[in-house]
Each structure stands twice: as C-alpha cells, then as structure tokens.
Amino acid sequence: MTQMLELLGPVGQIEPTVFDYIDFDGVTKHLIKVLGIPATAVSSDQEIMEKREERAAQQQQMMEQQQMAEQAEAVGKAAPMVAAVNK
DSSP states (O other), X not given: OHHHHHXXXXXXXXXXXXXXXXXXXXXXXXXXXHHTOOGGGSOOHHHHHHHHHHHHHHHHHHHHHHHHXXXXXXXXXXXXXXXXXXX
C-alpha cells in the first residue's frame, strides 16, 4: 500500500485526479490496524468529523473575509472615479 502511494505521488503532481481512486481514510485505518497503532493514539471517527467540520468552517470564514477585503479594495479604487463623474 505504501509503495502504491509512493508511486502515485509523482503521477498525482501531474494529474491530481488519480487520487480520486484512493480512500485515504480507509488507507489510514488499514495502516493503523496493520501497524498495530494503539487506540489511545488514534482519534475516533466522531473526533475526526468534528475536526473536519471546524476546519471547513474556518476556511469558509477566511474565504468570506478575503472576499470582503477584495470588495472593499474595489470600492476604494472606484470611489475616486465616482467622485470625478459626480463633479
């Protein structure tokens, strides 16, 4: 499995869609089982879901803030033109 991932890495840099074939959660769970990683060192599915939801919310908030900043910048650039037209 690790050899497959090593081989797919360079291919994925050229064509990222090849990773659509891989269930990375499944790979991770399999490796945890095969390597005998203790349960105390592994987050539960519920904890993983919560972390991902929190990360998605943070990313959404960052995108919204960036959009607002871009809109404010556009308004700031347009203001002198609007003022010149209204004279």
